[in-house]
Amino acid sequence: MRNLPLALAMIGTTALTMPAFADGHLQIVDEPLDLSIHMHWPRSQGYDESYAVERVAREMTGIHLREATFGRNTSDSAEAMNLLIASGDMPDIVGGHLIKQPVNEYGPQGAFQPLNELVAEHAPNIQAFWDSHPGLQQAISAYDGNYYYIPYLPDGKYGRAYFIRQDWLDILGLQQPQTVDELHTVLTAFLNDDPNGNGLQDEVPAFFRNWEEVIRLVTFWDARSSGSDTYHDFYVNDEGTVVHPYAQEAYRDGLTMVAQWYEEGIIDPEVFTRRSTAREYLLGENLGGFTHDWFASTSGYNAALEDKIEGFNFVPFLPPESAGGVRMEEHRRIPIKPDGWAISHSNEHAIETIKYFDFFFSEEGRLLSNFGVEGETWNMIDGEPVFTDEVLNSSEPINSQMYAAGAQIQRGYWQDYRYEWQWTAQAARDGIELYDQHDLLVEQFLGVAFTEDEQVIYDRYWPSIRTYMLERQQAWVLGSGDLQADWDSYVETLDNMGYQEVIEVLNSAYARQYG
């Protein structure tokens, strides 16, 4: 204690002359510690030890990650993970893309260390995140009640939005549709009244890059198409029961209307085979009028097609009111990704490792993992992290620049939406603000973890039921079969195929996990 003033003085001067982290308050180990890491993710099949973020994280914490990724010759992360587990030789940290399923399957068998106690005792920042985001810790838990990985946690609520050609509306003297009936009127006018003015009836009023988005239209008749950001997923109904949207009566009536729209030709007749090129082609050729797609990328077409199509203006608008009077945006960003990192059973430094994971949830670590190194790719301006002009004006996309620096990679970290907002087009920002003024989003079903017995039942019945559902669904939309007449036998077939058994295991798992 005698030297306290001296120590304070020293801290004070270093804080003035050195970077903020040099005071060592984030230091985890006294002696430098090496931890090996498997990090397989889509952009890079490995962990680059020369990342700027790694360099700084090492200086701040004393922990040095050593690249030990398995399966670098495949781009399929799930396959790489399987190879790693089957090899039996696991590095200290196992991270990257799509690790939730393997971690939750093999964690209870002893391949990974449970994190509950480690986090509660040694990771105050992660614990604080769980406390302020109820339900998320449960969502990543395995069936034994433990959780085995720290996830990548995306930020930002909105993913997709409804877009319409405002310039076409203006040409035809129409208003943005506020109800599903008005939407029908507008799309019919797009089909018949030649808004692109070329004298041909070649407009494709409603088009989608993913045919599943056609099914999403059932939300205009108060049905559901999915409970999460994955298509055809289960959802939790008003009674708190997990059910499948395609076994509900609302879906029958909604899909009947969708089939009718398809028959009328206001939905792209080729929607099932056009796939990813639909948006590029139909907007570029001045043919498409309405879609449901991602805010940022879809807004980008206004700038891209400015010179090619006079007056081109494709704007996000509020979801029209459903037949039951509800505005709903069923799609939203999932708050938890199946990506992140876990501690393997062979790691002898579990406490240091969880502290290192926790570092990325601290203020400094979060900025580092989102924006890269301060002073290199960004600066703090009025309390906000702002990318340098060099980064913002580079010909390389900002996310690629971040990946190169080791930021925004699929470690377990909490994304900061300010990262994306800085380079989101104005049209998209306006749209997001518009959507934000209304209560459009619905609760997401974040999935359940099955016991081995439950998993057996789910695996036995569900894939076939799903196949059958999708077969019937497309057939009905394409007009083979009368949905209303077929419905009873459809439901009966689902039951015969084991639908009730699947629902039963889902709900028992759901009650155990979230109850």
Place this chain on the structure above:
Amino acid sequence: MSADPNVTGPKTEEIVLGAAEATRRRRGSRMVRLGDHMKREWQLYVMLIPTILWLLVFLYKPMYGLQIAFKDYSLFRGVAASPWIGFDHFETLFSNDQFLRALKNTIIISFYGLVFGFPMPILLALMFNEILKQTFKKTAQTIVYLPHFISSVIIAGIVITAFSPSAGIVNTVMGWLGFDPVYFLTKPEWFRPIFIGTGIWQEAGFQSIVYLAAIAGVSPTLYESAVVDGASRWQMMWKITVPSILPTIIIMLIIRIGNILEVSFEMIILLYQPATYETADVVNTFIYRQGLQGGQYDFAAAAGLFNAVVAFTLVMTANTISKRYSRTSLW
């Protein structure tokens, strides 16, 4: 032949003993001969080693893993430590209507593929052989080989575009002839013709190379004597070329039959829709949806093992039949 063996020939037991001795010597000399051969031609055997190693490492060692078809397999526990569960996976497989449908589709697609696809490369090879102008022959060959080198993803893209109801060439031509456009790729009844046609277009040219090589091996003296006898080109093709390459054709047929359950699965994934599962879903796509997407390797192994057993039986049958009736066989 003498009437009295006691006078002119050896006694019966001497004949038997002599034969046994000869066999013994022959066996021994065969071993010696193999040893000599190895010493003399050791370079050939050295060159054989990589192939044998490849077979051992990639085909024989994995057979050890086939047991997971009868186990509740966990990647982490490993093959040996996973518990046995008997025929559970096979029961699940055969109690599934969609598997039976997929099996039926596989057989139908393969059968039509065989009927229409197998003769095509042979016909192409015969036709190429009749072309006298070298530049034309080379150009034609390059054009028919080309689709083989294009990735399936691109081929599927071309097919989808060609059969598109609004812009596709097929529907455009049908429009000129006064037909209504058809959305082919969502019609179950059209899937098989499109798929098989695509397969023929993609592979027939490349497969014809084997037959061209066989034709090149036919002795020119046969043709020369046929010309002397005044045979027409047509007669030479049917009486000389085809019989000469018949063994090749039969071997290729046997191999093809062995692969009858191996329908080009990536192409189906790229072309099918839930709407066409009815005719398009094959065993491999079924396994893919059912097993691999959910990481059920044990289940997928069971289906794979079933595939292998069927294929093995078919090859054996085809080989035996061929051996009996044509004296040509794989082994």
